[in-house]
Amino acid sequence: MASEEKVTFNIDKNRDFGGWYNEIVAKAGLADLRYNVKGFVVFMPWSVASMKVMYDLWEKELEKRGHLPALFPALIPESNFLVEKEHVEGFAPEVFWVTERGGGEKLEERLGLRPTSETAMYKMYSMWIRSYNDLPLKIYQSCQVWRHETKATKPFIRSREFHWIEAHDVFACREDAEKQVLEDMEITRICLLEQLGVPFLFFERPQWDKFAGADKTFAADCLMPDGKVLQLPSTHVLGQNFAKAFEVKYVDKDGSEKYGWQTCYGPAISRIFAGVISIHGDSKGLVFPFNVAPKQVVVIPINFDINPEVKKKAEELEKKLSGRFRVVVDFSDKRPGEKYYYWEMKGVPIRLEIGPKDLEKKSVVLVRRDTGEKSFVKEKDLTESVEKLGRDLTESLKKKALKDFNAKVVEAKSMQEMEKALSEGKIVRVNFCSLELGAVKCAEEVEKKLGARVRGKRVDLEEKPSGSCLFCGRKAGVVAYIARQY
Amino acid sequence: MASEEKVTFNIDKNRDFGGWYNEIVAKAGLADLRYNVKGFVVFMPWSVASMKVMYDLWEKELEKRGHLPALFPALIPESNFLVEKEHVEGFAPEVFWVTERGGGEKLEERLGLRPTSETAMYKMYSMWIRSYNDLPLKIYQSCQVWRHETKATKPFIRSREFHWIEAHDVFACREDAEKQVLEDMEITRICLLEQLGVPFLFFERPQWDKFAGADKTFAADCLMPDGKVLQLPSTHVLGQNFAKAFEVKYVDKDGSEKYGWQTCYGPAISRIFAGVISIHGDSKGLVFPFNVAPKQVVVIPINFDINPEVKKKAEELEKKLSGRFRVVVDFSDKRPGEKYYYWEMKGVPIRLEIGPKDLEKKSVVLVRRDTGEKSFVKEKDLTESVEKLGRDLTESLKKKALKDFNAKVVEAKSMQEMEKALSEGKIVRVNFCSLELGAVKCAEEVEKKLGARVRGKRVDLEEKPSGSCLFCGRKAGVVAYIARQY
Numbered sequence: 001m002a003s004e005e006k007v008t009f010n011i012d013k014n015r016d017f018g019g020w021y022n023e024i025v026a027k028a029g030l031a032d033l034r035y036n037v038k039g040f041v042v043f044m045p046w047s048v049a050s051m052k053v054m055y056d057l058w059e060k061e062l063e064k065r066g067h068l069p070a071l072f073p074a075l076i077p078e079s080n081f082l083v084e085k086e087h088v089e090g091f092a093p094e095v096f097w098v099t100e101r102g103g104g105e106k107l108e109e110r111l112g113l114r115p116t117s118e119t120a121m122y123k124m125y126s127m128w129i130r131s132y133n134d135l136p137l138k139i140y141q142s143c144q145v146w147r148h149e150t151k152a153t154k155p156f157i158r159s160r161e162f163h164w165i166e167a168h169d170v171f172a173c174r175e176d177a178e179k180q181v182l183e184d185m186e187i188t189r190i191c192l193l194e195q196l197g198v199p200f201l202f203f204e205r206p207q208w209d210k211f212a213g214a215d216k217t218f219a220a221d222c223l224m225p226d227g228k229v230l231q232l233p234s235t236h237v238l239g240q241n242f243a244k245a246f247e248v249k250y251v252d253k254d255g256s257e258k259y260g261w262q263t264c265y266g267p268a269i270s271r272i273f274a275g276v277i278s279i280h281g282d283s284k285g286l287v288f289p290f291n292v293a294p295k296q297v298v299v300i301p302i303n304f305d306i307n308p309e310v311k312k313k314a315e316e317l318e319k320k321l322s323g324r325f326r327v328v329v330d331f332s333d334k335r336p337g338e339k340y341y342y343w344e345m346k347g348v349p350i351r352l353e354i355g356p357k358d359l360e361k362k363s364v365v366l367v368r369r370d371t372g373e374k375s376f377v378k379e380k381d382l383t384e385s386v387e388k389l390g391r392d393l394t395e396s397l398k399k400k401a402l403k404d405f406n407a408k409v410v411e412a413k414s415m416q417e418m419e420k421a422l423s424e425g426k427i428v429r430v431n432f433c434s435l436e437l438g439a440v441k442c443a444e445e446v447e448k449k450l451g452a453r454v455r456g457k458r459v460d461l462e463e464k465p466s467g468s469c470l471f472c473g474r475k476a477g478v479v480a481y482i483a484r485q486y
Numbered sequence: 487m488a489s490e491e492k493v494t495f496n497i498d499k500n501r502d503f504g505g506w507y508n509e510i511v512a513k514a515g516l517a518d519l520r521y522n523v524k525g526f527v528v529f530m531p532w533s534v535a536s537m538k539v540m541y542d543l544w545e546k547e548l549e550k551r552g553h554l555p556a557l558f559p560a561l562i563p564e565s566n567f568l569v570e571k572e573h574v575e576g577f578a579p580e581v582f583w584v585t586e587r588g589g590g591e592k593l594e595e596r597l598g599l600r601p602t603s604e605t606a607m608y609k610m611y612s613m614w615i616r617s618y619n620d621l622p623l624k625i626y627q628s629c630q631v632w633r634h635e636t637k638a639t640k641p642f643i644r645s646r647e648f649h650w651i652e653a654h655d656v657f658a659c660r661e662d663a664e665k666q667v668l669e670d671m672e673i674t675r676i677c678l679l680e681q682l683g684v685p686f687l688f689f690e691r692p693q694w695d696k697f698a699g700a701d702k703t704f705a706a707d708c709l710m711p712d713g714k715v716l717q718l719p720s721t722h723v724l725g726q727n728f729a730k731a732f733e734v735k736y737v738d739k740d741g742s743e744k745y746g747w748q749t750c751y752g753p754a755i756s757r758i759f760a761g762v763i764s765i766h767g768d769s770k771g772l773v774f775p776f777n778v779a780p781k782q783v784v785v786i787p788i789n790f791d792i793n794p795e796v797k798k799k800a801e802e803l804e805k806k807l808s809g810r811f812r813v814v815v816d817f818s819d820k821r822p823g824e825k826y827y828y829w830e831m832k833g834v835p836i837r838l839e840i841g842p843k844d845l846e847k848k849s850v851v852l853v854r855r856d857t858g859e860k861s862f863v864k865e866k867d868l869t870e871s872v873e874k875l876g877r878d879l880t881e882s883l884k885k886k887a888l889k890d891f892n893a894k895v896v897e898a899k900s901m902q903e904m905e906k907a908l909s910e911g912k913i914v915r916v917n918f919c920s921l922e923l924g925a926v927k928c929a930e931e932v933e934k935k936l937g938a939r940v941r942g943k944r945v946d947l948e949e950k951p952s953g954s955c956l957f958c959g960r961k962a963g964v965v966a967y968i969a970r971q972y
Contacts (some may be wrong), residue, residue: 008816032610032614034610034613035558035559035606035610036563036565036566036609037559037561037563037597040538040559040561041559042557042558042559042610043556043558044555044556045555045625047557048554048555048556048557049555052555064904068531068534068535069534069535069538070529070531070534071528071529071530071534071630072527072528072529072650073521073523073526073527073528073647074599074630074632075523075558075582075632075647076523076648077522077523079522080522092588092589093588093589094587094588095587095588096561096582096584096587096588096597097585097587098582098584098585098599099583099584099633100582100583101580101581101583101584101587102578102579102581102634103578103579104583111523111582113584113599114561115630120521123497123522124518124520124521124528127520128518128520135745139531144557144560146561148587148588161560161561163557179810213597238946275911324890360726404608478536
């Protein structure tokens with residue numbers, strides 16, 4: 001495969017992120033863009049192996065908190081789509097429709113490829129839920145969805161087919177639904193920040209930028225190296241909108257019939273992958289956090305061709321480590337230096353070098369991908385050392401990313417400061433009139449004048465506005481954040 | 487949910503398999519058939535949790551043997567389908583076609599929902615493979631596929647959407663491709679027989695019953711309680727048919743250009759699930775092999791409502807076991823007897839009972855789902871005892887299933903014996919003229935007269951035919967097997 005070619009990767013992602021991204025997607029074998037349907041890509045082994053681990057991370061956290069896995073059909077009848085008005089308006093333009101089968105036999109009803117599964121799931125929920133005993137109902141599915149995006153596609157970041165998890169929950173009261181949204185944010189923090197080292201801010205989106213059919217939308221924005229934010233998991237208080245449309249009702253303890261309160265949460269694994277590689281990558285290529293690396297350790301035997309003992313030892317070490325880690329050993333006939341470059345570009349967190357001298361000392365050399373730091377480790381301590389080095393590497397990546405991110409969240413008190421901050425690729429804190437629909441004119445000005453968007457207000461802080469809105473001059477009602485976006 | 491209702495399941499699957507199957511699918515919460523697209527079902531948590539483990543089993547074995555995971559688009563352009571003639575003839579009648587998007591805008595080309603992925607993958611393979619260094623190429627994807635089946639659908643057994651793994655490999659020569667097929671059979675043996683306890687015979691299918699586009703098809707048939715065989719994983723020698731059609735070529739060591747040799751292997755996880763539950767289930771309901779049970783242990787606390795120590799201990803035991811097993815504790819207010827019935831019906835392999843008397847003795851009671859056997863186990867030995875009991879249970883299920891299966895593979899020397907054996911739900915060994923196309927008339931007679939099909943010849947044995955074909959009287963050229971089928 002193309003990915004096996006000789007590689008010396010050297011692009012500064014902070015100067016030319018577009019170039020870095022396109023090149024690494026090709027060179028590291030992450031996706032192949034030559035598939036002959038526009039907007040669709042082939043996800044290649046080196047990304048899929050990592051995404052599989054990410055799926056596991058999220059699924060475990062969801063299940064720990066009472067979510068059960070299910071699998072709903074990918075095809076949704078058009079009549080289901082038509083049930084909730086706002087939802088259909090939001091998604092209808094993007095739906096791919098199955099209209100015929102076989103030689104051209106028309107179907108009785110158009111079937112939409114799920115762009116998201118509310119309309120498939122909630123019709124079933126209305127049959128499953130009878131009484132308060134059936135609540136809460138917390139179900140997730142890991143699947144792919146299809147949306148005919150009109151914006152330019154970019155592998156992992158935006159494509160017409162992507163891979164995600166969607167969790168759809170029903171509660172007896174509004175309070176429980178709102179608690180669920182906090183739980184979804186906590187899951188996001190644990191997986192995205194703690195395990196993948198990707199910093200983000202959770203914003204409550206303005207009313208004009210909600211999920212179609214939701215009362216409130218909360219979304220995690222991370223910051224890409226080119227200064228644009230990328231929306232990662234979002235979670236939505238659906239209120240009773242869908243419940244009323246789909247008749248999701250239950251009989252309460254007092255015998256009265258009530259509508260359920262719903263939430264949904266959608267971590268898009270393929271997009272999260274984009275965030276992870278973009279934020280941690282460097283000029284040599286990919287840098288994976290230890291836990292989600294497709295291979296965690298690469299064993300490079302030195303002079304194994306003239307020293308069979310080295311070859312034997314390399315195989316032995318691979319076997320030993322494989323019980324606990326994902327390991328690859330490189331016995332190709334490239335020079336060691338070439339192998340170093342290659343596996344650095346692929347982002348393998350730890351390189352293990354073993355040569356004739358090490359044999360005598362019963363030790364090996366471990367090299368960290370992020371810092372290039374070498375350590376000499378006794379063979380008997382190998383497993384623990386790899387474990388620790390992996391943990392340290394992930395922790396370093398997180399700290400570095402957090403430092404970068406925090407430095408890029410700044411305040412603007414004037415339009416000039418705002419323009420400067422945006423041009424420097426920052427997320428800008430600003431006094432703003434409101435996040436209700438009445439402020440949509442100011443939001444349009446933000447888009448037109450600044451090429452940026454109002455991301456909403458922070459969820460983790462209560463911030464008090466002061467002075468007046470930078471755009472309309474009215475009294476500021478909220479502290480909002482503005483950024484350019486994907 | 488409906489599954490939480492009071493249940494006393496009592497159906498003899500050997501007398502009324504159809505009734506048993508439909509009832510357990512509903513009662514145990516395996517699938518919901520009320521989804522409003524014909525032939526599509528919702529796979530419910532209790533089956534999905536088990537299928538997820540089955541996916542893991544197969545993926546691990548595939549990866550151990552050098553397969554890499556990838557994800558190809560679900561949509562395949564019509565032009566790709568048209569490339570391989572036999573393939574398109576086989577699959578075209580069943581394809582669901584996407585023809586429009588949004589409000590009704592026609593797509594330039596019809597896009598088929600993948601019924602299987604040869605035509606999506608091999609076009610890419612032709613770009614990826616350049617030289618002998620790129621071979622073998624071994625890639626799998628875990629995904630769902632869609633086929634507009636005209637036969638009656640039945641959840642898990644046959645539906646218009648199902649969940650499977652497909653592995654697609656390319657080799658430099660025919661010998662390597664044929665070795666791969668043996669490897670696929672070995673993976674099947676390890677997963678299906680050793681881990682899931684499902685006995686089967688691998689048959690080479692007759693020429694008239696091959697996968698569309700293959701040179702040879704091998705498929706594992708298991709035997710359902712109603713005496714019909716169910717085809718589980720199949721693996722195919724594709725030869726160079728697709729390679730020639732899709733230009734999957736490589737430059738060999740001597741500089742000459744050659745076509746690749748291909749194989750594909752397709753374990754259908756949702757269908758395998760049907761085999762597992764049907765073969766191990768009993769009149770009380772499901773019986774899961776330990777490793778793939780959605781929950782492996784159910785903790786039933788006795789008199790916990792009047793004795794808080796029991797409640798505490800039950801929670802403690804659940805926590806302790808959860809580190810290693812999938813555990814559920816039942817604190818509902820049903821009587822213990824009702825709980826026993828319910829969790830037996832759900833097929834949980836081990837029931838742990840803990841009551842006031844057990845507290846004093848620092849022991850618990852473990853009950854095996856398959857035999858009902860009780861054992862008293864000291865708390866300190868609990869983890870090991872559960873581990874061992876689980877292993878024993880799986881081993882017993884396998885042995886019992888093998889004994890049943892072997893007793894149902896019989897020989898017929900006359901048409902009378904054949905009819906009798908088929909009516910008793912057996913797989914029948916018979917002298918047969920041939921498995922080449924010339925014998926298709928005999929095969930038709932088998933179908934018309936006996937309502938059965940020629941499954942092919944065994945792969946695990948070389949069997950010498952004798953005498954003449956039971957159907958046409960010509961000299962027998964092969965020992966074939968005949969059975970009724972799903």
